[in-house]
Amino acid sequence: MVVVTRLRFGKRNLGLLSPLEEDVLKILWRGGGGYKVREVHSILRKRRKVALTSIAVILDRLYQKKIAARKIKTARGGEYYIYFCRSDRRNFQESVIEKTVDKLIDSFGDIAVTYFNERFSKRRKQ
Amino acid sequence: MTIACFAGLVIDPDKLLLIISSFSFAIAALLALRKFILPTKLKVGLIYGHLVFLFFPFVLLTTDVTCGVACMPCANNVPSLVALALPVTVAISTLAGLFVIPAFYTLSSRRELHNRPVINFVKEYSRKMGIQMPKLYLIDKAKPLAFSFRSLKSAIFISIGMFEVLNRKEIEAVILHELAHIKQRSSMLNFSASLMKIFSPLSLVAKFHDSGKEEAEADSFASRMQKTGTYLRSAKKKIEAFGD
Numbered sequence: 001m002v003v004v005t006r007l008r009f010g011k012r013n014l015g016l017l018s019p020l021e022e023d024v025l026k027i028l029w030r031g032g033g034g035y036k037v038r039e040v041h042s043i044l045r046k047r048r049k050v051a052l053t054s055i056a057v058i059l060d061r062l063y064q065k066k067i068a069a070r071k072i073k074t075a076r077g078g079e080y081y082i083y084f085c086r087s088d089r090r091n092f093q094e095s096v097i098e099k100t101v102d103k104l105i106d107s108f109g110d111i112a113v114t115y116f117n118e119r120f121s122k123r124r125k126q
Numbered sequence: 127m128t129i130a131c132f133a134g135l136v137i138d139p140d141k142l143l144l145i146i147s148s149f150s151f152a153i154a155a156l157l158a159l160r161k162f163i164l165p166t167k168l169k170v171g172l173i174y175g176h177l178v179f180l181f182f183p184f185v186l187l188t189t190d191v192t193c194g195v196a197c198m199p200c201a202n203n204v205p206s207l208v209a210l211a212l213p214v215t216v217a218i219s220t221l222a223g224l225f226v227i228p229a230f231y232t233l234s235s236r237r238e239l240h241n242r243p244v245i246n247f248v249k250e251y252s253r254k255m256g257i258q259m260p261k262l263y264l265i266d267k268a269k270p271l272a273f274s275f276r277s278l279k280s281a282i283f284i285s286i287g288m289f290e291v292l293n294r295k296e297i298e299a300v301i302l303h304e305l306a307h308i309k310q311r312s313s314m315l316n317f318s319a320s321l322m323k324i325f326s327p328l329s330l331v332a333k334f335h336d337s338g339k340e341e342a343e344a345d346s347f348a349s350r351m352q353k354t355g356t357y358l359r360s361a362k363k364k365i366e367a368f369g370d
């Protein structure tokens with residue numbers, strides 16, 4: 001028996017991230033030389049009420065998920081992390097799609113494969 | 127039989143297998159410690175695991191020799207040898223852990239702190255408290271955490287997350303708390319006792335140590351020095367908010 005616990009594909013949800021994670025990631029995608037925790041916080045704070053601790057937690061979570069990378073920088077004030085994205089938006093979205101399709105195939109097996117085949121051939125005909 | 131009894135040490139295939147597997151587990155634990163970024167609790171668990179598997183073959187062989195020399199029935203009897211050797215190994219490993227774990231953290235935290243205001247603050251308060259200035263190490267972790275050891279040399283370990291999430295006054299409150307632990311000369315015992323509670327059956331022995339009282343004393347010292355407990359409270363709140 002297949003039990004589907006959570007498959008969310010809402011407008012705001014990329015599938016693997018929480019809304020706050022997604023907002024933080026969007027800032028990291030802007031590029032540049034990476035962002036400090038406080039920099040991400042000051043950008044996001046203009047749009048929504050969020051604590052500095054929450055941003056630090058989210059950035060660490062993105063790092064643990066290997067979506068973001070970080071390096072230690074040393075300045076006069078001491079050491080801090082600089083966070084940046086491991087891949088650009090398009091590559092990330094592709095990897096989300098790949099993981100999602102893999103999960104669907106793992107969960108539903110042949111039914112999922114047959115469905116994708118039918119769906120793609122229908123789309124090609126259109 | 128008599129010669130075997132007095133010689134004590136007879137390596138049969140069962141014992142050999144035990145020794146080889148034990149050393150293999152010890153090496154695997156060491157490799158896991160070197161290779162992966164692991165949570166602190168798991169890291170400490172692996173250190174204890176490594177010590178147990180490292181000491182076990184030696185204790186097993188020593189027990190075997192002792193049983194042999196004393197001509198006891200446990201000589202060359204693998205199950206009874208293991209039953210005797212295992213608790214002894216756990217006891218030795220737990221005691222060794224008290225010295226090895228601080229050394230492990232000191233050696234693995236190769237980064238010394240470069241935060242000038244923090245270094246000056248620690249220098250100033252160490253002098254005021256009449257203690258030798260502890261070494262300051264940086265931990266590569268986003269979670270705000272700080273702890274101190276006073277074994278052979280005193281040291282304070284502070285994570286990078288601490289500087290990112292806490293403000294200056296809050297960081298000072300945490301450092302004062304750690305300096306109080308160093309002054310108490312019991313941070314080592316405190317740390318080890320809390321580790322024992324998690325990893326070792328010797329946790330019953332660890333009950334003799336009331337770490338709660340020490341924490342309260344360190345808290346009140348920090349609040350007294352800052353003339354307010356606000357910063358320490360807000361620092362703790364932020365640390366708790368980060369979770370594990």
